[in-house]
Amino acid sequence: MSTPGTDVLPPLRQPLPPLGDAGPVPAGRQDAIVAEGLTRSFGDRRALAGVDLRAPAGSVLGLLGPNGAGKTTTVRVLTTLLRPDGGRATVAGHDVRDAPEAVRARIGLSGQYAAVDERLTARENLQLVARLYGMSRGAARRRTGELLDRFALTDAADRPSGGFSGGMRRRLDLAGALTARPSVVFLDEPTTGLDPRGRADTWQAVQDLVADGTTVLLTTQYLEEADQLADSIAVIDHGRVIANGTASELKATVGGERVTVHAAVPRTTGAVAGILASLGPYRPEVDPRTGRVSVATDHGAAALRYALAELAAAGLAVRDVSLAPPTLDDVFLALTGKPRPHGAEAGAEASEPPPARGGEPGGDGPAAGARRRSRGGKGAHAWRP
Numbered sequence: 001m002s003t004p005g006t007d008v009l010p011p012l013r014q015p016l017p018p019l020g021d022a023g024p025v026p027a028g029r030q031d032a033i034v035a036e037g038l039t040r041s042f043g044d045r046r047a048l049a050g051v052d053l054r055a056p057a058g059s060v061l062g063l064l065g066p067n068g069a070g071k072t073t074t075v076r077v078l079t080t081l082l083r084p085d086g087g088r089a090t091v092a093g094h095d096v097r098d099a100p101e102a103v104r105a106r107i108g109l110s111g112q113y114a115a116v117d118e119r120l121t122a123r124e125n126l127q128l129v130a131r132l133y134g135m136s137r138g139a140a141r142r143r144t145g146e147l148l149d150r151f152a153l154t155d156a157a158d159r160p161s162g163g164f165s166g167g168m169r170r171r172l173d174l175a176g177a178l179t180a181r182p183s184v185v186f187l188d189e190p191t192t193g194l195d196p197r198g199r200a201d202t203w204q205a206v207q208d209l210v211a212d213g214t215t216v217l218l219t220t221q222y223l224e225e226a227d228q229l230a231d232s233i234a235v236i237d238h239g240r241v242i243a244n245g246t247a248s249e250l251k252a253t254v255g256g257e258r259v260t261v262h263a264a265v266p267r268t269t270g271a272v273a274g275i276l277a278s279l280g281p282y283r284p285e286v287d288p289r290t291g292r293v294s295v296a297t298d299h300g301a302a303a304l305r306y307a308l309a310e311l312a313a314a315g316l317a318v319r320d321v322s323l324a325p326p327t328l329d330d331v332f333l334a335l336t337g338k339p340r341p342h343g344a345e346a347g348a349e350a351s352e353p354p355p356a357r358g359g360e361p362g363g364d365g366p367a368a369g370a371r372r373r374s375r376g377g378k379g380a381h382a383w384r385p
């Protein structure tokens with residue numbers, strides 16, 4: 001396992017007490033994950049500045065934030081790999097500080113960098129994990145067989161995992177995290193760096209987990225991913241949760257979707273913006289680098305059709321158009337009025353899901369603040385759905 005930069009995770013699965021040793025989960029606990037005011041600094045760098053989280057048992061909590069926001073640090077605290085400086089947290093009903101063994105016996109972790117021993121085959125990797133969990137040889141063999149099957153790794157089971165694709169590696173890592181049938185599973189950026197196929201497979205694996213009643217906390221930089229998988233989303237920035245809610249609540253803050261138009265003739269960009277302004281209450285923005293004009297809309301495809309008709313009527317030629325859900329960039333702009341910080345982790349950026357809307361990366365510049373929703377105070381719209 002390689003652990004670049006400061007984001008160093010200890011070996012993921014440490015020897016744990018044998019299954020069943022930890023006793024039952026205390027009764028009457030509704031929340032599988034509770035964090036209150038978690039703080040943690042590294043030297044004078046404040047990674048967590050008071051994180052509050054809550055995930056009801058059986059739900060999926062998405063922790064959404066850019067590089068350096070504090071996602072991995074939160075996961076490390078909740079999985080007892082790191083002690084918080086302050087605040088408290090319970091996982092599966094047990095305090096991470098006072099009862100770390102009890103927490104560890106009930107959780108699974110798939111870290112940001114898949115922890116797979118490349119020299120071992122898939123089967124050997126999983127058997128090793130099962131033995132570390134204290135399973136007998138026979139039980140380890142049986143559990144490994146089940147997991148290989150479940151994660152569609154049976155055909156590749158006896159090949160060295162060093163030759164696996166990113167998606168297969170992730171599935172193997174996830175399978176390992178589920179070895180001891182944990183009731184709470186932590187997935188740290190499970191799809192970062194995966195191709196669309198690998199991402200789809202991982203999403204399916206998470207959905208299967210949830211169907212089994214497992215509680216999942218997953219971190220992600222992709223609003224789309226949190227939207228697909230999470231029952232509720234906490235947006236984290238600078239070690240603090242800056243917004244909480246369901247995906248639809250979050251999207252409502254940002255505006256449902258975005259219509260983006262790339263004018264064929266650069267000097268007509270202003271005229272295009274004028275037409276997009278007539279779509280609704282949101283102010284269009286022009287990305288000076290790409291010349292694309294985009295605007296939020298709550299009317300989906302109807303808004304796109306209207307825009308195309310108006311552009312054609314005005315004789316404005318268009319190079320490309322798109323309608324796409326808001327991204328993390330849009331969320332950050334809406335919540336903070338500032339472009340989302342862009343971290344140094346180039347790999348993560350490169351693997352952003354296909355930006356159907358044209359993918360302007362930063363959205364910075366003076367117009368950025370204007371992307372905030374400007375409700376009310378505007379005149380009648382030219383168009384209604």
Ligand SMILES: Nc1ncnc2c1ncn2[C@@H]1O[C@H](COP(=O)(O)OP(=O)(O)O)[C@@H](O)[C@H]1O
Pocket residue numbers: 006007008042045046047065066067068069070071072073074
């Ligand atoms: N072991 C560490 N030593 C020093 N700084 C760290 C360490 N781990 C994390 N940090 C810093 O804490 C902040 C949050 O990091 P992290 O939790 O890894 O963010 P994320 O997972 O959201 O990208 C960053 O500024 C990061 O550089």
Ligand SMILES: [Mg+2]
Pocket residue numbers: 007071072073112188189
């Ligand atoms: Mg991280």
